[in-house]
Each structure stands twice: as structure tokens, then as C-alpha cells.
Amino acid sequence: MPLRLLKFARSNYPEPRMFRQPDRLQSSYDAVIIGGGGHGLAAAYYLARDYGMTKVAVLEKGYIGGGNTGRNTTIIRSNYLTPEGVKFYDESVRLWQDLSQDFDLNLFYSTRGHFTLAHTDAAVRTMRWRSEVNKHFGIKSELVSPEKIQQACPHLDLDCGGHAPVLGALYHAPGSIARHDAVAWGYGRGADQRGVEIHQQTEVLNITVKDDRITGVWTNRGEISTSKVLCAVAGFTPRLLQMVGLRSPLYIHPLQALVSEPMKPWLDPIIVSGSLHVYVSQTARGELVMGASLDPYELHSTRSTFDFAEGLAARMLDLFPFLSHVNIVRQWAGMADMTPDFAPIMGKTPIAGFYLDAGWGTWGFKATPVCGKTMAYTVANDQNHELIQDFSLDRFTNYELVGEKGAASVGH
Incomplete structure (x- = not known):
């Protein structure tokens, strides 16, 4: 056994935890992010780092990275077909290349x-x-x-x-490829170090809406007052949308x-x-x-x-x-x-203060950094980032589909 490993084993684990485990929920937050996967944690990280929004709670029903973030094949690319998709994923690849340095954590990006x-x-x-x-x-x-x-x-x-x-x-x-669980840990630790609270084993039971505006979130650990909610729960999205009276083509x-x-x-x-x-x-x-x-x-x-x-x-x-x-x-x-056009649904919704990050199908992991950046901008400014303008929910009502199926890599 290496001497350094032996010393570590006998030192009562001196390394700090990746992130804190808050004892309780606060009564109110400036923003609540539902979903502790890569996208939700990335949004929390950039909200705190770039916009100074630190009174933020990330609510995860299970454990962080336990959903699609840890259930994919970790491929990163930007060779899409539509101009909208190409520009979006190219920005993500650019962000990926610096993440290990940003986190001071080896993501095994290769x-x-x-x-x-x-x-x-x-x-x-x-x-x-x-x-x-x-x-x-x-x-x-x-x-x-x-x-x-x-x-x-x-x-x-x-x-x-x-x-x-x-x-x-x-x-x-x-x-490229990267280590998917390390991505969740890196974003989680970075958000936590900046004051964001990450609450695992916290299930959202209902979202309260008054006059078409978000007012709070009910969880299995109590009620939270907030005016902004970001939904980033992948396959559970239809259940969350029902809580606010919205429908999607997912x-x-x-x-x-x-x-x-x-x-x-x-x-x-x-x-x-x-x-x-x-x-x-x-x-x-x-x-x-x-x-x-x-x-x-x-x-x-x-x-x-x-x-x-x-x-x-x-x-x-x-x-x-x-x-x-x-x-x-x-x-x-x-x-x-x-989604029918194989492109995501991102940004503002008809419910004021309710933001959606969904429709990721088989290509969500590679978009983790750019989703975090663009959704943080959208939540902080209550305005869709320019890179996600074409991914709005109302494109299905307006028949303005993106048409990315030709670059999905595998037939679906």
C-alpha cells in the first residue's frame, strides 16, 4: 500500500466533504432549482458565480447525479445539423475544456x-x-x-x-468524453462553496401559483416561499408541469x-x-x-x-x-x-417565474455547461439567453420547430 494512502487511512479522513448537508430548509429563497443533476447544479453554480445569487436551494428527490447525469455514455460533441444546435453545442464544448481548472477537480475530460x-x-x-x-x-x-x-x-x-x-x-x-459523476460533484461543490444549499432526499410535492405567477414550493420537508423556480428534472418533467398547469409535447x-x-x-x-x-x-x-x-x-x-x-x-x-x-x-x-423536433425546451414559460430546462432526450450530458450558463442568465435576468431563443416552449404552438433529428447520431 502506498505510504500516502496509509497515512490518509489513519488520519480520520481529513479531506473536507464535497459539499455541505443543510439540516433544514429555509422558509424562503430567491430561487429554487428542482433537480440535482448536472443541469440543475450547473445553473446553481453560475447563478452564484456570475450573478451573485447565493440564496438558492437545489432540491433533489434522490441524490445528486443519480438521474440522467449518471445514466449516460458521456459523449461530448457539437457536430449538429441546424445552425441553432451547432452554435449552442459549440459553446458547450468551449466551456467543457476549462471545467477541470474551474473546479480544481479532474473530470477525466479526454x-x-x-x-x-x-x-x-x-x-x-x-x-x-x-x-x-x-x-x-x-x-x-x-x-x-x-x-x-x-x-x-x-x-x-x-x-x-x-x-x-x-x-x-x-x-x-x-x-470527447468525461467522467459524468465528477461533473455533478464539481458543479455541486462549486455552488456549495458560494453559498447555494443542496438538499438531497427532498421531494417536491406541489408548486404554488397565484395569478399565473410562482409563489412557492411544497416539499416533503416543508413549504418554501420563492418567486423563481427552475425545473430541470428530465423524464419527470411532465409531472412537474402538471403542478403548474402547463402541457408539453414531451x-x-x-x-x-x-x-x-x-x-x-x-x-x-x-x-x-x-x-x-x-x-x-x-x-x-x-x-x-x-x-x-x-x-x-x-x-x-x-x-x-x-x-x-x-x-x-x-x-x-x-x-x-x-x-x-x-x-x-x-x-x-x-x-x-x-421532443418532436429533437431539440430541447428551454427558458421562460407562460407562468411568471417558472423556467424550464427539458427535452434533452439522448443529448443532455454534453450540454451541461452551456445549459447552466444560459439558464442562469435567464433566471437572473428573467429574459431568455440569445443561445436558447429558438428552444422556447411556444415554438410548438407557433409551428417554428428546430428539426435536429438528422444529427441525433442514432436512430430513435
Whole structure:
């Protein structure tokens, strides 16, 4: 055992906790954030850091990072299709690159490069289209040949077992991965150090509205008076919207993923196939983190299934036949809140003081920093940030959809 570790074990744990555990709720707060995942904690962090709003409570029904923040495959990219999406996620990638320094915490942020494989002529045309949109906004994306893919990933079977030969790929150089739980801890600690209160095991039972304006929140630990509430609860969003009398076009599907046993590093880039419905990267510990498309049924559940593991394993073997002896060690499921146009719902709502951060489907983790920044601005100024103007809830009433499905990476 290393001497430093032995000293730490015998020192009665001198390291401070990541964040405080307040004994009780205060009677009032300047703002309440419902949801202690990455988005809610990031908004709290930037509210305190950038706008001096420290009398803020983050309410989490379970434990921080226990929802979709800890139930994803940690891929970070900005190679989207629409101008709205490209600008939004590009800002997020920029923020990601400095987060470890901001937090003084190793997030294991690692730039790998991201290949979205094209198996048909139509897919090749779409990749070329996305590449040109990305280049227009200064983002490094290009259509590459099978030879370039093979050079970057020699272990990939370009023939895919004869089922779906690879014809090319969209290569996105900034594609990265990070450690998802560390992101939640970093934002949580940063918010806590600036005075924000994080209340775990605190369930919201109702939200009080008077004259179409937020007045308070009822929890299992008592009532809170507040004039501002940010809802960032992913798949639980429809339940919170019912409390304030709002409706949305969200529909909830389980999204599953799994992890292999550790192996020596062999997969440097991130590989995604929309036709095979699979995406994979390798962690610093050597595990393969793998995901696929949504389960084909609406269900508010985080239970994993054998059918998913069996199907994903078969598609992985199409890409990497030599993995047939590798064991799966764990799997999980999250609740993906999907919108009809595959873009988020963000910003102000018809209820004064009620702000929404939802509709993240399969792409919420990569947007964590930019969501925190833009929603903090929106809550502090009661005005939608310019990057989220096109993601407002009323776009569905006005038929002004964003249309991001072509860049969702896997078919849903």
C-alpha cells in the first residue's frame, strides 16, 4: 500500500466533504432549482458565480447525479445539423475544456475524435450536409473515407459482417468524453462553496401559483416561499408541469447503456453508427461504454433489460468481431425526455417565474455547461439567453420547430 494512502487511512479522513448537508430548509429563497443533476447544479453554480445569487436551494428527490447525469455514455460533441444546435453545442464544448481548472477537480475530460459512420448513400449525403453546416460555423467536421476510418481504428470491421458495409463517416475532431459523476460533484461543490444549499432526499410535492405567477414550493420537508423556480428534472418533467398547469409535447422513453470489463486501451476515437443503432468509447480504466437507441415504448422506468444487452452485443460484434469473449459487467437505464423536433425546451414559460430546462432526450450530458450558463442568465435576468431563443416552449404552438433529428447520431 502506498505510504500516502496509509497515512490518509489513519488520519480520520481529513479531506473536507464535497459539499455541505443543510439540516433544514429555509422558509424562503430567491430561487429554487428542482433537480440535482448536472443541469440543475450547473445553473446553481453560475447563478452564484456570475450573478451573485447565493440564496438558492437545489432540491433533489434522490441524490445528486443519480438521474440522467449518471445514466449516460458521456459523449461530448457539437457536430449538429441546424445552425441553432451547432452554435449552442459549440459553446458547450468551449466551456467543457476549462471545467477541470474551474473546479480544481479532474473530470477525466479526454478529446478523442468522433466518427459517425455512414452505411448508405443517403447517410453519406447527410454526413456531407452536416459537415458543411459545421464548417460554416468554424467547427472541425469533415466527411472521411473508409480508409481514413480504418487508419484511426484498425480493429473496426468495415464490412460489418456483410450486413452494412461502411461507406464513409463524419469525423468530428473535438469529440470527447468525461467522467459524468465528477461533473455533478464539481458543479455541486462549486455552488456549495458560494453559498447555494443542496438538499438531497427532498421531494417536491406541489408548486404554488397565484395569478399565473410562482409563489412557492411544497416539499416533503416543508413549504418554501420563492418567486423563481427552475425545473430541470428530465423524464419527470411532465409531472412537474402538471403542478403548474402547463402541457408539453414531451414523451418519455427508457434509454439504456452498458459497460464491459476493463481491457488494455485499443479504442481511441468514439465510434457511432446510426444504422446499427450503437455508439461506443473506451474509458481511461479500459472499459467499453456502449449505448444504443431508445427502447421502442413509452415508460417512466429506469430498469434495464436483457433484450437490450443481447441486441447491443450483437451489433457491437458486427463492428468488432474480436470482442466475442468480452464480458459485460453492468448496465443501466435513464428516462429520456424526447421532443418532436429533437431539440430541447428551454427558458421562460407562460407562468411568471417558472423556467424550464427539458427535452434533452439522448443529448443532455454534453450540454451541461452551456445549459447552466444560459439558464442562469435567464433566471437572473428573467429574459431568455440569445443561445436558447429558438428552444422556447411556444415554438410548438407557433409551428417554428428546430428539426435536429438528422444529427441525433442514432436512430430513435
